[in-house]
Amino acid sequence: MKTLFAASEIYPLIKTGGLADVAGALPVALRKQGHDVRLIMPAYNDLLKKVAPIQKSINLGNPFGVGDLILLETSIPESDTPIWLLQCQALYEREAGPYLDSKGADFQDNHLRFAALSWAAATLALHGHLIGWQADVLHLNDWQTGFAAAYLKSWKADHIPVVTTVHNLRYNGSFEMSKFADMRLSTELLDLHGMEFYGNFSGLKAGLVYADAITTVSPTYAQEILTSEYGDGLDGTLKSLQHKLTGILNGVDYEQWSPEKDQFIAQNYGPESLTKKYENKLALLQENGLSEDTSQPIFGVVSRLTEQKGLDLVLEAIPHLLDRGARLIVLGAGDKHLEAGYLELQSLYPEQVSVRIGYFEDYSHRIQAGIDALLIPSRFEPCGLTQLYALKYGTLPVVRQTGGLADTVFEWGDRANGFVFTDADVASLKAALERCMESFYNSHSWQEKQRNAMAYDYSWEAVTGQWVELYESLIHK
Template structure:
């Protein structure tokens, strides 16, 4: 079976969020299952540093029709980790800083989608399945469907994965014509969306199957609170919806081999985790005391991540006998909230307004609790890393957080973390106080929780097997 992933970003080449981690990991694990050839196609951004991976090789170029214009399209290939990557080269669209946020993003990713489809006959690789990810590639299923009477394209099946429904790719009607689509596509049952076009809506309607990144999220998005205006479309197409949990690359995230840590450790050597804690406390100027619970927050500082809950009870949290470390950037309101609290509680809180992968690993390795009270969370990667590193997640029960964090049950002893149901600051605070109480007063149970957290299996192997089964069903 041949599968082509279409995405706008991928580690280790370039990353703005969790999408890149998925595209950098899942193909490798799929290929490891055997009998499947998985390749990836993405834009060649000027910000990619190929010195770390090797440089792609030029293959050929074609012209892409964009309404009345012809646009250059180069294709370059690179073998990395036994996966073939195709890079679409166009200086006009991709030779600029960053990935998104430009006035012409609609045109840029209309070009990307059209280039992918037009290039297929030139790749010497005809996929059975094209697996598209998020709004940036959502028009590929539409364009494949348009060519369903063409012998080359008629047997190609498409799968569309929603990583975050909040970002849909909504643009003026004129972007339709750039892709050589006519007004027949501008109807409420196709691409039209409040007098604009909606890329994600197109991906949902025209693909053969739609997946989301956790079983809980696939149910949540059918109601208005989570549906972001597409809940009716999703309910209409629910017969082809499926939730498959994202995984974590356990080779990349492994405390027993992670060179970012002060001290490597494993389940058999948890004293190494304690040493990491004391060394992080020293580096950040906190009191060096292994007995004080260290709470970590590693996140974009946005409303989605639950920071209004933290804002409401932050002083009460910091009046507990704890230490807290916050790493991330985001909305100014939350950055200022944390910096103000750091000034009020200089011996308890450290706020690091940046993102630093090496420091993040140190914090995962040193912390006892990982706070993640998201308003919504399609899957979530941070709680999976926290589990892997023995930092017990404390989460709100939504999306992938509900699917991966099993709340501690004091009667049966089950669980690998803590959770609360309602989006309520005092419910979160109550759960946090309970967790801290267990930390101080029931060391045996706490060690048992850490052990179960680190033994939790959310690796990509299980998810890859589900995707492979789905590909087989779609291919027929």
């Protein structure tokens, strides 16, 4: 099977969130099973330094009037995965991140930047002779590539099966209608059952309505987005498309995320050598200059600092535990008032709280290995990857029961591997934290949960069969 996988970010080339992890791992897992998966993404600033030497370039012309779109054929060295980088200096070679300028605002031409990516992906899927390789399936991810489904629709290319994966419905790629003229798309697509979205046009809605299959990143989230609470204005559309909607849980690359082989942590360990986790705990406290009393629990946060992630709740709930000797280690960036709130908490508890604003891949590994419990009190969570990493490291997640968190973390019974609460409020989080503390002080109960957590297999290899089955069903149809 030949699949063209289109994404706006791919780890290890560039990453702002879970999409990059998925785009960097699922194609690799499929390739290991013999399927021919190739990638396409923009050639952002300095990206060429991170890939193998360019093998071939193809000029696709200047369809949007901003400069030639040039496809660069190369591969990702770490996995040897073939990738086409879409080069256009005017669109992609910028000093800031892939979506936001240096002030944290969306680039004003994001509609055009990702229209170009989508157009190139659709062109490759339809005209394989350009590259000597014809895709059987085009796999789109989030709004940044959703426009590709609209291009294929406008070209009447219904024979190319399209899968659209929603990693987070809240980011719908909605733009003012005045920008639609830039898109090189027919206005016939701008109706209620097309890509029109509350007076704007939406890349994500295009990817949904013109796809042959829609997937989300967990089974529970697939059901949640059919409701007004979680549907973000697209629940009506999704209900009408429910026949082609399914939830497939994200996986984890255990080559990158396993305490037994992790090169970033102080001491490797596994289920049979859990006592060595203590050395990572001590090393993490020393790295952050915190009190080295390892008899008290360390809570951790590795996340975007947003209210979606429920991290305003943590600010209110955690001081009570800090007063009892617990520690808190935070890594993340996001809303300025939350960043300020955590930095203030650090100033109030300088020997118990460490906060780093930003994201550092190696440090995130050391946190997972060194903390006792990971806090993920999300108001909604399509899948979540950090709790999957935590489980493998014997770090117990404290989560709200939503989306992928509900599918992967359980508090009661034989498969208990963490702590779960239902309501998105401080009282419910506090109660879960109290249960977590109680379990921590009961070493037998805690270690039993740790071993349960580490025994779960959330590898990509465990879920690729569902993807193969989906692709094959579309091809046969």
